[in-house]
Amino acid sequence: MIGIEDVEAAAAAVAGHVVRTPVVSSPGLSELLGVPVTAKLELLQRTGSFKARGAVAKLLSLSEAERAAGVVAVSGGNHGIALAVMAGALDVKATVVMPESAPKRAVEVAEAAGATVRLCPDMAGAFALTDQLRAEGGTLVHPFDDPVVIAAQGTVGLEFAEDAGEFTDVLVSIGGGGLISGVATALRAKRPGVRIWGVETEGAEAMSRALAAGGPVPVELSSIVSTLSAPAVSQLTYDTARELVDDVLVVPDAEAVRGVLDLAQHAKLWAEPAAGCLLPAARRVIAEHGDVKLGLVVCGGNATPDDVMAWAQRFGG
Structure with a gap:
């Protein structure tokens, strides 16, 4: 703790x-x-x-190698928006995975900020895809863990x-x-x-x-x-x-x-x-x-x- x-x-x-x-x-x-x-x-x-706080804190804590590899996150909406916008401000490539139930505006804002958005049928699938992207080299920015x-x-x-x-x-x-x-x-x-x-x-x-x-x-x-x-x-x-x-x-x-x-x-x-x-x-x-x-x-x-x-x-x- x-x-x-x-x-x-x-x-x-x-x-x-x-x-x-x-x-x-x-x-x-x-x-x-x-x-x-x-x-x-x-x-x-x-x-x-509030999600902007955690997103930018995590981005600022990353090493140069982690930032160069890009970041990935799973989100029901707000974490994805926050990571996309804050990563864009710090010139870090971001991929955001969301369930199809995520608000349409969240998808649009994340994409407009320069993030790649991947949609999954449900939140469990979104977490699974995020794990895959992390295994492929992306740096995870977890919404709470x-x-x-x-x-x-x-x-x-x-x-x-x-x-x-x-x-x-x-x-x-x-x-x-x-x-x-x-x-x-x-x-x-x-x-x-x-x-x-x-x-x-x-x-x-x-x-x-x-x-x-x-x-x-x-x-x-x-x-x-x-x-x-x-x-x-x-x-x-x-x-x-x-x-x-x-x-x-x-x-x-x-x-x-x-x-x-x-x-x-x-x-x-x-x-x-x-x-x-x-x-x-x-x-x-x-x-x-x-x-x-x-x-x-x-x-x-x-x-x-x-x-x-x-x-x-x-x-x-």
Whole structure:
């Protein structure tokens, strides 16, 4: 497991390459939920999500030979966008492997940044192809099973701890667990009394299934939220979550989509379902603990108007 010194070193490494995103109190969300709400706006990060932090940190850590060989990554969308854009900025050749369910915009943005995009029928197939490309000489930039990446994602939590007022509970979305592992590492060091909650969607429950099973297990993916759809967490992210996270809450896709609409209406934030899922989870935390002050890591905003309208129509939003 990484430590706070790793997160602080990552913060120094990525400074100048990423945005120190705003931390804001949200009157709209506070009124909606009935408790004070502070949001960390990673949807305003370069490439539209927190993933730019881990991608650039890993790229900066590579040797000249590794950079010359080019990098390869598997992604449900945001990691691929981030790696493509940051690799393009550093003049490193990148190949991004995505499932066919990945947002069309993610594919277009990655290609526009100069990356080669390979599509597979599902996420399991995408991971398999990535392993093949790695064996052929590409340098893997894993979306979550990498201490360098996790430490860089932890800079989100470091900034949140430094810039926010008081909060009692922080909610963080979970895909493969890189973000919550880094954020929890930072918060346990800087805000040790805070409760930390992970949030997944039904059909993308890799961390909650792992915690129930006592270790990483493969999961069958069915959630619309491709950016949270890891086929399994890693041993590293599992160990970190088991040690540092209070609990993982699982919400239906329909509630995550409703959360997207609520973020737009009440917070004036254009978020994706991976962030929208935080609101139904927040209601559960409030119901359980009552007098709380919430911190929300709004992880990304890479959803198109067509995406949101289609989801709202499907789920009756």
